[in-house]
Amino acid sequence: MRKIIIFCAMIFLSPLSKAESCPDAGIFGSKLLKAFCWDCLFPMRINGQTLRADSGASGPIPDGAMNQLICSCPDAAGVPEFGQPLSAWFPRFITETIQKPYCSPSLAGTTLANGTRVAVGGDVSSRKLKAGQMVSDAAFLHFHTLSFPILEMLELVMESSCNPDKFVDMELQYISEPDPLWNDNLLSAMLTPESVLFTNPAAMAVCSYECNAVTADPNSLDYHWCAGCWGGVYPFTGHANHNGSRVKHSSLVMTKALAALHRRLLAFNTVGPDAACETKIAPSLIKKQYRFGMMYPSPEAKSVHAIGESTLVWGESRQKAAAGSNHVYIGFRYQDCCVR
Template sequence: MNRLLAVLLLWGCAAWVCAAETPTCKGKFLNPLTDICWSCLFPISLGGAPLATLGKQEDIDNPPSPLCSCGTNPSIGLSIGFWEPARQIEVVRKPYCLVSLGGLDLSLGLRAPEAARFTRAEGDGDGGGFYQAHVYANPVLSWLEVVTDFPCLEKGSVDLLYLTELDPLWNDDELALILNPEAVLFANPVAVAACAADCVAASTGFGLRSLFWCAGCQGGMYPLNGHVPYHLGGVRSAALISQRLLAKLHRELLAWGWHGQAGLCGPYFLPIMDKTAYKTQLTYPIPNTAQDNGRCCQPFGRSTVLWGAGKEFPVGGEDFSFLLFRKRNCCVGY
């Protein structure tokens, strides 16, 4: 009897270890009716004046004039500003796990490091982490046909754009310096301390454009890869990874600017991401659709203490997906 109990105990421990070492792959498709906070589209502006608002949605400056012109032979139009849901970013533990496609396991036969959490030798209780991430094109307003014949919306359907598993720079700090050599300038106590101001600004509005090396309350933007120096919760780490991946895409010229005076006539190169041009909404594992002070979208860098509470749970709730709302200024009539 004792031997049988010992065998069962060992078998149970082995099964638990295997389960712990092999992350699960779960997810769900985005439901536009229940999983999206549509108030994040607002405010809609005409020139520098709000045209439509809903709740206390935050906004950045818009081109002041309601009239605009584009083209070699100038075409006059109206300057419209709004927040367009156009991208989706997911942060996962298991390589090739497509959370936003219902938990599809896209096994390509190419090995990639799994997510991990590290403890420090000094035993101070702080540990690091590592995650993979994916980017989707998801122009929700276009494929839902919410507004027809509106030239300022990105056309298309859901499409997988970027897999960090196929990026050799995502798991190597030294290789990442190829894209961001300026990171060595900000690896000092003074630059890190300045991020406290970015955290305060992001928690009350938008982060500070001038502190481009800071990710607000999530810490530092560099290195532009999947390594998190301090893992203080899955939501916080996922928010940091999302910022870094988008900053990386801007540096690789795979993501462009769509806002401001320069964006009225189309997208433009923006190799250093303007973090004030984005708001995110958590859509998985628990959609963040509840209004917090009239808002359910968060600018990059905002503290996750309030809006991220209760959004993570074991096994099925340790991967995360964010719908990305980007600021769009457009010359309608061009």
């Protein structure tokens, strides 16, 4: 708790300016204690035994997760070293989708930069493309990803194999504003040529099937080009040009951001015996290893949701007009680790 207080003080004393139009998500303080889903760390496995919270908030364990009595990992000399398997849904990062470039609701509503904006973001109900041509229900959002190893910050878990990212504090990991790929559908598609295969009507029909399947079983998320009920993941940009609510738009943009990080080898596979000693490269999004909980504007205090799960189930009632399309989500990632 002392670390959190010091961190908050650093934020408020920071030279970063606070924009009037940039909301404060209020991550720290009473919201962290009362509105954070602590039960969503479960179910967890220790030495092959599954422990569940009374609320059952987090849902099922991903397919292929480690389920062993003992584990082993090579030491520096390559000699196997035995340990205890430990697996859980660890809170690892925060993703915020924003209308105003460089606005950070997670960092108390501060503005990260005051220089020239590379791309303009915003929530637009009708956006003019050419003379006399309009696109309805279009949205463009930027995103920021911040590390959020809350268990390490509170010194509740310090095992290095359970923290392959090596983050022990809240740090800014990625921002989309300087990224030229995030604002340009054509440029992004050129660098991900497989998007031609996954942006046609047949591929989108599979996403409709996944929308129904994910509600029954989150482990059925097998199609990396789909985000279930939220739409298609390609191209990896901040555009979401389809009918839907602001919660649906922000959820899709958040998934696109995570897929882009996987493609750029900035996110990894953390599920399975092979990942218990060292995370594995995963250039495609592995949806089953992630769960998300909204923290702003209305927190999911007792549950989390899978990628693609219908917003009618968890999100529409949480939308607030004053928040616009600014949303903050806590990312829970299932991690298999070997405690030696």
